Amino acid sequence: MYSGINISQTDARPMYLQIMEQIRARIAAGDWPAGKELPSIRALAAALKVSVITIKRAYLDLENEGVIVTRHGKGSFVADVNGLAGELKEAKLDEHLAEAAHIGRQLGLTEEDLAARLSRAHRNLETQK
Amino acid sequence: MNPLTRKLIAREFYMHRWLIGISMIAGLAGLALVARGGNMNFNVGFLVWLTTIVAFGAVIAMFGIATERKERVMHWVLSLPVAHGDYVRIKVAALLACFILPWFLLSAAAIGLILLQAHLPDGLLPVTVLLCAFMLANYTFVVCSALHANSEGLMTMVIIVHNTVITLFMFGVMAIDGIRTHLHDPAAAWNSAFWTVLAVELAVFLVLSSLPFFVAARRRDFT
C-alpha cells in the first residue's frame, strides 16, 4: 500500500526526515487530501520495514509543523488547513532558495549576481515549454 | 506427562524404529536356530541372539546421544518449552524404553524357549536370567557414560568396554560353582549364588540409570 514511499539507508538524510518529506510531497501534490487519515504508526512501520520510533518521530515533527493533526485515540490526519498544499510548496521553495544563497556565498556571488542567475534559470524554464 | 514429553519420547522410538525392528528379527532368528536342536545350531544361534542385543545397545546409545551432540540439535530443542534437566530425564527414559522393548521380547523368548524345549534343560534358566539382566545393566552403563562423557575418545573406549565385557561376564559367572554345576540339571536351581549375582546386577542398573538424574540433569549451564 505504501510501496511508493522509499527509505534509503544510504541517503545522507536520516530516515525520519525522508519519511516526512515523502509525506509532505504527497500532501503538496494533492494525493493525500486534507482530512485523509494517515496509516497508524505501527502499520506504516511494518509496511516500510522501519522502527516504530522513527515513524513516531516523523509524525511528531509533522504535527509540530502543522502538517498533520493527531487526535488521541483516533489516529493522525492530514491537517484540514486551507492552502496547506500551497504552503508546503512555498516552504520547499524557501528551502531551495536558502541553499542557493548559501552556495552563492561560498562562490562569492553578490546579491545582484544571485538574482541574475535566478532570472536566467526562470527564462530557461520558459523557453523549454 | 505433558505433550512435549510424549512427543520427545515418541520421536526417540521413531528415530530408532528400523534398529528396533531389525534387532528383534535377528534375535528371534537366532533363537529359532537354537530351537532346531544340535550343538552347532545352539552355539551359532546363541551367539546371534547375544550379539544382536549387545550391538543394538551400543548403536542406540551412540545414535541417541553422541550423534545428537555432534548435530547440535540440543540447542534448538532447548528453545522448546523444556528445561535442560527435563530434557536429560526425558532422554534417559526414552533411551531405556527403546532398549527395553526389544530386550524384554528377546529375553522372554529365550526363557520361553528353554522352558518349552525338551533338549534345553531348565538348569540353563538361572544363567540365562543373569545374562539378560547383565545386558540391561551393561546398557545403562553405556547410556550413562554417553550422557556424561564429553570426548569422542572416551566414548569409543566405553563402547569397546561395553562390547567386550559380556565375554568376561560369561567367564566370570561360569566360574561360580553354584551356577556352573547346575547348568545341565533338568530343574532350575534358584540358589544363593544366583540371587547374589542378580542383586548386584540390579543394583548396578538402578545406580547407573539414576545417575544422570543427579549429575547430567543437574548441569545448570548449556554452553
Added chain:
Amino acid sequence: MSTSNPIEFRGVRKAFHFFTLDDLSLDLEPGQILGFVGPNGAGKSTTIRLALGLLTPDAGEIRVLGHRMPEAQAIAKRDIGYVSSEMRLFQNATLAWHLRFIASIYPGWDEAYAATLLKRFNLRAEQTVKGLSSGEQMKAVLMLALARRPKLLVLDEPTSNFDPVARHEVLNEFTDVLRDEDRSILFSSHNTLDVERISDRIAFIDRGQLIDSRDKEDFLERWRRIQLQVPPGTALPEVPHVVDRVTDGQFVTLTTNQFSGDLLARLGGTVREVHRMSLEEIFVANVMHHREARGQ
C-alpha cells in the same frame, strides 16, 4: 520491578574462565525492538542464553515475560521464539516432520501463516534437513519460530549466514511483528544496517559490559563528525564532549557524542562540514572511547 516488561535484567553477573559479564541491567519494553550490538566475544550470546535460562547467573535477577529465569524457563519458553545462528534441526527428519512436531506442542500455531512463510522463504516441506544449505536451515528455524506468533522473539545473529535476498525475506517478517504492540523483539546482530533500520532502542555491549543503551533516534541525533579548518595562528576552540580528535595539518575532525547547536556555535567559523554518523560508525567510536576510558 514491574511484571510488564518482557525482559528485565538486574545486576546480572556471569563469570567464565576468560570472560565475565558484569553488572548487566537491561530492559526490553513491550512492543519494542531492541537491537543488541557488540564485537565478537562481547557477551551478546551469553546475555541471550541467560535470558533463555540456558545459563544460570552468578548474581542478579532475570525476569522474562514475568517469569524468573532460569527456574521458570519451561513455562516462559511457551511464549518465546528463540533463534540462534548455531541451531540445527534434526538432520534426518523432514521440514514437514518439524512443522507437525511444533504444531502439536504449541497452541498458538498458525497453520496458514506457516504455509505462507514456507513459500516466502522458498522452502519445501518434503525436504530433509540434511539436504538444506546452512542459510536454508536457518530460514527453517526462523519459520518454525515465527509461525507460532510468540509474544517475544529473541534472535541471536539470525541472518549472519544470509545472502542479501534471504535477509530481505526474513527482515520483512520481523517488521511484520511490529504491527502488534504486544509483541517484542530482542535481536543481536553484526549487521548494523539492519539494526539501525528496525530497532527502536539500541544497546551496545563490549567486553562483558553494557556501555550504552538508548533510543535509536537519540544515538543518531547525538553523534556527529565535525570537520574544521583551523588557520595557523588560531587556537581550536575548547569544547566539551569530544570523544575523538584527528588532526591533519590545518584540518581537524572531531567526533562528539553530545551534539548541540550550542556546541556548533562555540566552534564558530572554523566549521566546514557536519556529518551525521551511521550506527556502525557510532558503534565503533563508542567502543573505542569506552576502551580508552577504561585504560585498555
